[in-house]
Amino acid sequence: MMKILIAIVVALWAGASPTLAEESVRVSDAWARASVLASRPVASYLTIESAVEDRLLGVTTPVAGHVMIHAVEKDGDVSRMKHIETLELPTGERITLAPGGMHLMLMGLQDKLGEGTTFPMTLSFENAGEVTVEVFVLGIAAEGPQEVAE
Amino acid sequence: MTLGKTTHLRRIRYGLWFLVTIAALVLGGAYFVRTISVREPPSVTTGEAAIRSEFSLIDHNGNRVTEADFLGRWQLVFFGFTHCPDVCPTTLAYMANVLDRFGGEVERVAPIFITVDPSRDTPEVMAEYVQAFHPKLVGLTGSEAAVAAAAQSFRVYYERMEEETAPDGYLMAHSGHIYLMTPEGRFEDVFREADQSAEDMATDVLARMNGK
Numbered sequence: 001m002m003k004i005l006i007a008i009v010v011a012l013w014a015g016a017s018p019t020l021a022e023e024s025v026r027v028s029d030a031w032a033r034a035s036v037l038a039s040r041p042v043a044s045y046l047t048i049e050s051a052v053e054d055r056l057l058g059v060t061t062p063v064a065g066h067v068m069i070h071a072v073e074k075d076g077d078v079s080r081m082k083h084i085e086t087l088e089l090p091t092g093e094r095i096t097l098a099p100g101g102m103h104l105m106l107m108g109l110q111d112k113l114g115e116g117t118t119f120p121m122t123l124s125f126e127n128a129g130e131v132t133v134e135v136f137v138l139g140i141a142a143e144g145p146q147e148v149a150e
Numbered sequence: 151m152t153l154g155k156t157t158h159l160r161r162i163r164y165g166l167w168f169l170v171t172i173a174a175l176v177l178g179g180a181y182f183v184r185t186i187s188v189r190e191p192p193s194v195t196t197g198e199a200a201i202r203s204e205f206s207l208i209d210h211n212g213n214r215v216t217e218a219d220f221l222g223r224w225q226l227v228f229f230g231f232t233h234c235p236d237v238c239p240t241t242l243a244y245m246a247n248v249l250d251r252f253g254g255e256v257e258r259v260a261p262i263f264i265t266v267d268p269s270r271d272t273p274e275v276m277a278e279y280v281q282a283f284h285p286k287l288v289g290l291t292g293s294e295a296a297v298a299a300a301a302q303s304f305r306v307y308y309e310r311m312e313e314e315t316a317p318d319g320y321l322m323a324h325s326g327h328i329y330l331m332t333p334e335g336r337f338e339d340v341f342r343e344a345d346q347s348a349e350d351m352a353t354d355v356l357a358r359m360n361g362k
Contacts, residue, residue, distance in 0.1 A: 033239055036232070036239065036278075036279055036282045036283075037232060037275065037278055037279055037282075039317075040232055040233055040235075040317075041233060041235040041316075041317060042235055043235035043236045043239070066315060068315060068316075070235075070236070072236065072237065076325075080311065080323040081236070081311075081321055081323070083313060083315070099236060099240040100236065100237060100240050100343065100344050101236075103235065103236045105235045105236075106235075107315070107316065107317055108317070140239055140243060140282055140283070141239075141243030141246060141247065141283070142243075143240075143243075
């Protein structure tokens, strides 16, 4: 029941988002994995597409003390998270943050992020300014919002 | 006076030649030694044969366990840490998905998660963490030395990366492999979450379990 409800909300929100995005930057499919333990960092993922060349300068959310943009570097078999200061957004290129790759690491969470909840997150772009999106908290095993909508 | 000066210069000249000779010998010797060591056959590790399951750790219930406690079951072993936001939850959720596809055969499998961050991942922390993923998942921790020895036996690489803004000022880098070990504790294969679907991995592992 909860899953269906989330699916409906995600579907509505996905359908509604293009009309919201009159800005040059479009942020979509923002989601996070629910916390497994309190005081552990949580990863959040989303898709960004910019009509003009832009740059993501930083991310904030009231639920976390600090948000870092992380890329994952594969050095042979070893995965290293690499902190990136700014994320380049080439014109018209869709940048997808997804499990096992680039992600936003939310640290210093006030509370556990519970499955089925949402929270706001503000992305600051060099050109587009601030864009606030609602992030959906999916289960700890979620691979993405599509999975829930199925 | 002139004669004295000439002798003096000659001495300097001999001295310099002496130094050049010494330098040539040292450099030549160094080159020789290097050449020799380069020619030595590199120690060939066949990798797979070198991976062993050997450890003495504490499980998430606080019991001391060794590899012997898991013999008789196929083991799926993954190294990670609970402060890891992306790769570890992704891989453990994937492992749980694989386990769910084993049906009744899951009793023949021991899924094991070994932390590379034992100072923060105490047995209590591990208990809460592994239970969130799968009821069968066993969390193992121990002293830094015991964890290092376990990682060494599996040929798992990990390192601490100082990162000012990360919780407690560091992150861990580690290999994201799931090791499949036989009921005798021998290395069978290695899987990575990104390489195949959970269903495909489950099918593959079940086929090996059933000797196909």
